């Protein structure tokens with residue numbers, strides 16, 4: 036009887052240890068390299084100071100990393116003979132940016148730690164948080180301990196990254212496939228309170244949509260002609276360098292830039308939440324932080340899985 040009890044107890048302890056070893060923790064580098072987080076913050080702050088948009092670009096990198104085979108740094112890998120880079124995928128090509136800053140962060144972190152112990156996947160998660168803070172948004176404790184993949188998957192990136200043309204049901208389904216719910220969808224779409232988009236992406240909406248404020252459409256058409264000017268930039272909201280609630284306020288006025296933005300306030304189930312966030316920065320901030328942690332937990336490699344890359348652009 037006693038041995039049966041102790042067996043069950045040991046089995047329980049083993050299971051507890053095995054599962055904690057596999058989950059992320061904010062203290063992961065406390066012993067290995069306590070200087071890592073200040074080093075990342077320093078480089079992000081300098082990059083955002085030099086160009087405010089870089090904060091937006093770094094936030095987006097973490098999102099596009101996590102949606103494709105989990106938060107494993109796969110987005111950062113360049114092409115090899117055995118796989119094509121995710122940087123060539125539909126939602127990434129000529130669009131995602133900030134890879135040079137990630138390289139700078141990696142170099143600085145490895146320098147202060149004395150060796151490569153911080154994963155590229157964790158660097159993206161921390162840089163995303165530090166970017167949001169640098170642009171006046173909420174902070175949160177980033178969970179750490181992700182390891183880096185040795186492969187990337189361009190075809191998967193093509194299918195799982197959401198497109199600007201999606202309607203609400205498609206967006207809900209897309210996020211559901213990642214374990215994210217409608218609340219996560221609306222809160223995380225609030226990431227569009229910072230950053231810019233290219234004419235080629237929002238052209239169809241500003242010329243053809245009916246759920247758009249005509250004055251706003253006219254304003255955007257001025258720098259986005261029916262043909263040409265594909266890379267001309269426009270902000271998602273009037274304050275693209277501030278993490279505020281202006282994105283949601285714009286949606287209330289049918290001034291969403293992308294079809295997928297306005298879809299969140301178009302008579303559907305997410306209207307109420309958009310309204311709430313538009314007038315309640317605290318509600319938006321709290322939910323954004325929660326959903327960022329949830330997104331950061333998508334299928335991480337942990338323990339002995341994957342590796343800590345020496346160069347974020349290629350497997351060791």
Ligand code: HEM
Pocket residue numbers: 088090091092094095098129130131132197198199200201206220223224226227229230231232233234236293295
């Ligand atoms: C809900 C589905 C989403 C769609 C369809 C979408 C689509 C897009 C598109 C088309 C762009 C502009 C790309 C370009 O013009 O080159 C963009 C930019 C951006 N996205 Fe999203 N996005 C979504 C969700 C998110 C999420 C969840 C985040 C982060 C939490 C995010 C953060 C950003 C940021 C910060 C930018 C601006 C980047 C920059 O200025 O460099 N997006 N997104």
Ligand SMILES: *[C@@H]1O[C@H](CO)[C@@H](O)[C@H](O)[C@H]1NC(C)=O
Pocket residue numbers: 238239240242243261
């Ligand atoms: C407007 O929609 C039509 C029909 O779908 C399309 O052919 C046209 O290219 C669109 N206009 C712009 C400027 O995108």
